[in-house]
Amino acid sequence: MNTASMPARRPLTGQWLVRGRWPGRLFLGLVLAVIVWKLTVSVLAGPTIFVQQLINGLQLGFVYALIALGYTMVYGIVRLINFAHGDVFMVGAFISYYAIAQFRLHEWPGRLFTGMAPAASIAIGTVTVMVLSMVVCAVMAVVIERTAYKPLRDAPRISALITAIGVSFFLEYFGALDFVFSPSFITYVRPFPVRTWYILDGIHLLEAGQTRPDGSITFSNILVIIIVVSLLLLLLLTVFVRRTKTGKAMRAVAFDKPTARLMGIDVSRTISVTFAVGAALAGAGGMLYAIAFSSIVFWMGIIPGLKAFIAAVLGGIGSLPGAFLGALIMGQAETLAGAYVSSPMRDAIAFTLLILVLLYRPRGLFGEPEREKA
Amino acid sequence: MKARYLFSLVVGVALLLAACAPAATPAPEAVPLKIAILSPLSGAVPTFGVSNRDGALLAIKEWNAKGGVLGRPIEAIVEDSQCSADPAVNAANKVIGQDGVKFIVGEVCSSASIPVSEITEAKHVVQISGTSTNAQVTLNLDGTTKQYVFRACFIDPFQGKVGAAFALKQGFKTAFVMYDQGNDYVAGLAENFEKSFTAGGGTIVGKESYTGTDTDFSATLTKVAEAAPDVLYVPDYYNIINLVGAQAKEKGVTAVMMGGDGWDSADLDRAAADGGYYTNHYSDQDTRKIVQDWVANYKAEYGSVPDALATLAYDATNLLIAAIDKAGTDDTAAVKDALAGISWEGVSGTITFDAQHNPIKAAVVLQVKDGKINYVDTVAP
Numbered sequence: 139m140n141t142a143s144m145p146a147r148r149p150l151t152g153q154w155l156v157r158g159r160w161p162g163r164l165f166l167g168l169v170l171a172v173i174v175w176k177l178t179v180s181v182l183a184g185p186t187i188f189v190q191q192l193i194n195g196l197q198l199g200f201v202y203a204l205i206a207l208g209y210t211m212v213y214g215i216v217r218l219i220n221f222a223h224g225d226v227f228m229v230g231a232f233i234s235y236y237a238i239a240q241f242r243l244h245e246w247p248g249r250l251f252t253g254m255a256p257a258a259s260i261a262i263g264t265v266t267v268m269v270l271s272m273v274v275c276a277v278m279a280v281v282i283e284r285t286a287y288k289p290l291r292d293a294p295r296i297s298a299l300i301t302a303i304g305v306s307f308f309l310e311y312f313g314a315l316d317f318v319f320s321p322s323f324i325t326y327v328r329p330f331p332v333r334t335w336y337i338l339d340g341i342h343l344l345e346a347g348q349t350r351p352d353g354s355i356t357f358s359n360i361l362v363i364i365i366v367v368s369l370l371l372l373l374l375l376t377v378f379v380r381r382t383k384t385g386k387a388m389r390a391v392a393f394d395k396p397t398a399r400l401m402g403i404d405v406s407r408t409i410s411v412t413f414a415v416g417a418a419l420a421g422a423g424g425m426l427y428a429i430a431f432s433s434i435v436f437w438m439g440i441i442p443g444l445k446a447f448i449a450a451v452l453g454g455i456g457s458l459p460g461a462f463l464g465a466l467i468m469g470q471a472e473t474l475a476g477a478y479v480s481s482p483m484r485d486a487i488a489f490t491l492l493i494l495v496l497l498y499r500p501r502g503l504f505g506e507p508e509r510e511k512a
Numbered sequence: 513m514k515a516r517y518l519f520s521l522v523v524g525v526a527l528l529l530a531a532c533a534p535a536a537t538p539a540p541e542a543v544p545l546k547i548a549i550l551s552p553l554s555g556a557v558p559t560f561g562v563s564n565r566d567g568a569l570l571a572i573k574e575w576n577a578k579g580g581v582l583g584r585p586i587e588a589i590v591e592d593s594q595c596s597a598d599p600a601v602n603a604a605n606k607v608i609g610q611d612g613v614k615f616i617v618g619e620v621c622s623s624a625s626i627p628v629s630e631i632t633e634a635k636h637v638v639q640i641s642g643t644s645t646n647a648q649v650t651l652n653l654d655g656t657t658k659q660y661v662f663r664a665c666f667i668d669p670f671q672g673k674v675g676a677a678f679a680l681k682q683g684f685k686t687a688f689v690m691y692d693q694g695n696d697y698v699a700g701l702a703e704n705f706e707k708s709f710t711a712g713g714g715t716i717v718g719k720e721s722y723t724g725t726d727t728d729f730s731a732t733l734t735k736v737a738e739a740a741p742d743v744l745y746v747p748d749y750y751n752i753i754n755l756v757g758a759q760a761k762e763k764g765v766t767a768v769m770m771g772g773d774g775w776d777s778a779d780l781d782r783a784a785a786d787g788g789y790y791t792n793h794y795s796d797q798d799t800r801k802i803v804q805d806w807v808a809n810y811k812a813e814y815g816s817v818p819d820a821l822a823t824l825a826y827d828a829t830n831l832l833i834a835a836i837d838k839a840g841t842d843d844t845a846a847v848k849d850a851l852a853g854i855s856w857e858g859v860s861g862t863i864t865f866d867a868q869h870n871p872i873k874a875a876v877v878l879q880v881k882d883g884k885i886n887y888v889d890t891v892a893p
Contacts, residue, residue, distance in 0.1 A: 187738055194730040314554075322558040323751045325781045332762050350737050350764030358762050431727045432758050432784075433751065441725065476731035481722040482693065484731075 166498060180478050190355050191477040192470065197361050197430055199469025200368040204423030205446035206453070206461040206468075207375065208416025214392040214456035215412045217295060218287065221302040223420055224443015225309035226279055228436065230271040230421030231428040232319045235326055237267045244329035264329045268367075268425050275421030276414035283413040288406070306443075314436040326432040333359045364426050371419060372462060378415070379458065388412055392456065441485070445472070448492040454505025463503060544587035545580070545842060547572065547832065548607035549825075550618025550628065552595035556724065557749050559777040560620045560821050564642055565590055566814055567825030568617045571833070573813075581837050593619050593628075600624035604631050614638065614844050615836070617829050620821060622646030622697040629661040636660055638844050638851065640832050642824035643793075645671055645773065646700045650869040660848050662869045664828035664858065665793055666893075668697070671772055672704025674791050674875045674891045675745070679770060680712045684742035687714055688767065690732060690756065692748055693721040701747040701772050717741045729756050733763045745770045750777040757784030775880075776820045785880045793820040794860045795876045795887040806859045820860070827858035 181188045205227050212220045237243040244267050248259035286305050290298045313319040334344040338354035350356055379385035387408045390398040399405050427442065428434050445468055453464025468488065475487040495502065549568045552561035572586045580586050589611055593600035600619050607613040608631070616632060616639045619625045625644035632639040633652075640662040641649060647669060650661045679687065687709055691702035706716050717739040720732045733756070736744060744767040746756050753775055760769070761784070769788035776792050796807050796817050806826070810818040818826075835851035836842060855864045861873040874892040878885050 184738070187734060190734050191731055194728075194734060197730070198728060321554050323556075323754070323779070325754055325779070325784075334762050334764055336764065344764050346761075347766060348764065349740070349766040352740070356737075356762075356764050360762075431755060432781075433727065433755050438727070473728075473731050476728075477734065481720060481726065481729075481732055484726075485723070 162498075166494075169494075176478060177474070186353050186355060187477075191473055193355065193357055193361065194477075195470040195473030196466075197364055197469070198472060199466040200364050201423050201427045201430070202442065202446045202449050202468055203368055203462045203465035204371065204419045204426070205442060206450040206465040207372070207458060208420045209447050209450040210453070210455055210458060210461035211388070211412050211416045213450070215388060215409055216287070216291070216298075218298045218302060219447065220287075220413075220416075221299070221443070221447075222282060222305040222309060223416065224439035224441075224446070225306050225313075226275050226417045226439070227420040227424040227427070227443060228313065228434075228439035229278060229309065230275045230424030231326070231434045231438065232313065232324075232424075233274045233421070234267050234271045234425035234428060235324060235434055237270055238329050239327040243267050243270070260330050267329065268422055271421040271425050272418035273421075275417040275424075279413040279417030280410050283410055288409075310436050310439070319436055321436065323433050323435045326428045326434050328429055328432060330359075335359075360430050364430065367422065367426060371422060375415065375419070375458070384408065384411055445488055448488060448495075451492060452495050452502055454502030456506070457502070457504040460502055460504030543584060545582065545584045545615075545836070546587045546589055546607075546611060546613045547615045547617060547829070548589045548591060548604075548611065548613040549829075550591050550593040550600060550603050550607075550616060550624070552620050552624070553590075553592040555594035555596060555599075556751055557595050557621070557774075557777070559750070559779050559819075560595070560643070561592070563819050563821035564618070564620045564825040567642070567810075567818065567822030568829040570810065570813055570822075571826045571829035575830075575833050581833050582840070582842065586833065589613060593624050595619070595621040595624055597624055597627045601627050601631065604628045608632075608635055608637055614842065615832055615847070616640075617642065617825065617832060619644065622649055622700070623695055625649045626696060629658055633658045633660050636844050638662075638832065638835075638847050640664060640828045640851070642826075642828040643773065643821050644697070646696045647868075647870075648696065648700075657868050660844065662831070662851055662865060664824050664831060664860070664863060664871060665773075666873050666875055667870050668700045668772075669704045670893060671791050671875060672701050672706075672747075673708040674877070675701075675705050675747075675770055675772065676708035676712055676714065677891065678789065678791070678877050678889065679709065679743050679745075680714055682768075684768065685714055686717045686739075686741040687743040687745050687770075688718040688720075688736050688739055688741040689716060689745045690720050690722065690729075690736075690748075691746075692724050692752070694724055695748070697772075697774065698748045702745065705745055705747065724752070727755060729759050730763065733760050733765055736760070736767065737763050737765050741767050743768050743770050747772040747774065749774040750780040753788075754779075754781040754784050757781065757786075757788070761786075773820055776878075778816070778819065780880070782880050782883045782885075786883075787879075787881060789877055789879050789888065791875050791891075792878050793873075793875065794823045795878055795885075797887040798876075802857065802859055823859050827856070827860050827863065830858065831856050831863065 208223050212218055244260055244263035247254055247262045248256060282305055286301050287298055290301060314321045334356050335341050336344050336350055336354040336356045338351055387403045390403055391405055391408045395405060449465035449468035450461045453460030471491055472484045472488050476484045549565055551565040569588055572588050575581060576585055589607055591603035591607060593603045614637050616637055618641060619628055620643050622644040625641045626648050629639055629649055638660050642664050644663055645665055645668045647667045649663060650658050652658055689702050689706055692698040746753060746769060757769060769785060771790040773792050775790040807817060834856055835847050835854055839846040839850035852865055863871040866872055872893055874890050877889045879888050
């Protein structure tokens with residue numbers, strides 16, 4: 139029976155929408171047209187608010203980027219969607235909280251060198267706390283990888299996926315125990331005070347208790363710090379992946395694992411390093427998120443983790459610049475949806491974005507099509 | 513073969529001995545009266561749960577010290593209902609079905625009390641909630657009153673009216689309302705505030721909803737900043753206020769924040785809510801002797817000043833046990849009638865029930881200022 143000679147049958151409804159030429163494209167075109175129209179109307183009605191919402195979205199976008207990078211690296215190298223990654227982010231937030239609130243670690247330079255300027259002391263101290271969170275998260279990720287994922291490396295991928303979900307629940311509910319973290323919300327103690335500036339004929343500081351002047355755009359030092367730190371970490375990661383031997387090994391293992399092993403690369407160690415680096419970024423992201431939103435709880439990693447995963451898929455899972463760009467788009471989409479549609483629709487729109495991406499461009503923006511393995 | 517025979521012989525002898533041993537039945541008068549306490553000990557609002565439980569337990573302890581009720585000691589069964597419908601329903605079914613409880617104090621959150629009240633009404637279990645303020649808790653869908661469900665606090669239509677009246681009295685003309693549409697308590701209170709505020713001549717310049725798990729309110733707060741209202745009304749629980757208050761101040765939103773009794777918690781971030789007002793059931797600065805005695809007793813027992821939730825749980829439990837005492841029996845039909853007609857001097861005020869099983873009580877307005885909670889005003893119905 140030669141299938142090539144059979145007449146093309148009309149596929150099932152969903153496929154008809156996607157695979158058929160003009161119906162699917164018409165539908166997508168309509169949706170995009172509506173979105174563009176609504177946005178244009180809103181922008182023209184209030185340009186300053188639009189810019190303000192864009193700035194709001196940047197904060198979220200960069201934090202999601204840090205988490206998405208970890209997702210994408212791990213997927214690239216072991217083809218595993220590490221659902222526990224969002225909880226590593228949570229652990230990073232909690233570690234930094236205890237370091238700041240209980241041990242006042244962000245003030246250690248000032249305690250050691252009494253003549254130091256407080257600003258410099260807090261800057262160095264905060265960086266130390268972030269490095270501490272990153273290190274703890276990295277170590278934890280390696281432990282998780284060794285105990286939970288490594289034994290399943292040759293098992294069907296679904297086993298590792300289910301294990302990842304299990305690890306995620308374990309981290310959350312272990313963290314909810316009283317003697318570990320806490321079952322209730324904790325108000326995060328920021329290591330530095332928040333300062334807000336407003337842009338109106340130049341940049342001015344917004345005093346405490348002063349109302350935001352009409353038509354101005356506000357941003358806070360938290361936003362600046364998040365952007366600077368995220369870009370710095372992205373730069374460090376790019377240098378690491380492109381210029382160092384371990385980075386090269388990571389790229390090699392992601393490209394073709396058996397051949398990399400034949401070339402003398404220690405695949406196990408490379409995979410562990412990938413998990414560690416991804417988790418370190420998530421830990422930093424956790425601390426930044428906690429500083430931005432100042433309330434932490436043991437389940438705080440679920441939704442940002444999911445959204446960062448969507449961002450990684452949007453950008454092309456396995457691609458680093460894709461994850462970063464996808465996360466920025468995700469942050470903007472979410473904030474603009476909250477601003478111009480309604481706040482409860484944010485999550486709905488974020489997840490609809492995932493469905494649309496999977497329907498129309500499953501490999502993402504920067505993703506490579508599935509290669510034929512020889 | 514031999515071991516198996518020996519084993520079954522041993523088991524048989526053991527069963528025989530167990531059957532022959534006299535069953536230790538306690539004397540009928542000393543059978544404890546069970547009261548279940550449904551509290552959100554985990555979940556979004558654990559401080560509410562701890563306060564609710566502690567207030568109720570202290571009331572039970574005081575009654576037991578006086579010899580219990582109907583000559584029987586009172587046994588408390590505490591269950592964690594997590595301030596949400598499914599865990600609360602499971603807890604209620606468990607205490608009614610497995611433990612044979614006929615009296616429930618709880619829950620704290622309206623969104624949990626309402627589904628539980630449907631069960632208690634159907635199974636003729638007397639339920640009294642200390643703090644669920646949504647009107648639907650004691651009302652059936654057709655508007656008739658549930659026979660077995662009561663509460664010790666005022667309801668949201670009154671609380672919204674008090675909030676709106678206070679705001680108008682302070683000279684605030686415009687308000688922006690933020691509410692969680694998935695939470696009966698928050699949505700109900702927001703609606704009542706809006707109705708009363710507009711009826712009193714104020715203008716609602718904006719109304720935005722959010723979900724209970726949101727952490728980023730910057731998009732909504734930008735809209736608030738644009739609208740520049742006098743009042744930002746956020747009648748949600750303290751965990752949301754901590755986030756909204758902090759982010760509002762960062763955005764340069766200086767509207768006075770206002771809210772309801774969900775703000776009342778030791779975990780409220782007073783810096784985030786600074787300058788805000790909230791309507792509440794009682795103030796520990798009230799000079800009445802009964803209040804001061806209560807504060808002292810609670811402090812002696814638990815080491816902290818009681819909040820409104822502990823106070824209302826205490827009043828609710830006292831009301832329940834007093835009704836059992838007045839009825840002279842633990843038959844729930846008689847107790848519910850006794851409770852409907854009771855008049856009790858509680859810490860939060862004199863409590864008598866109206867036709868909808870809601871107490872007729874005053875509300876207080878408190879202000880968060882410079883790290884302290886100060887009493888501002890009392891508003892009678």
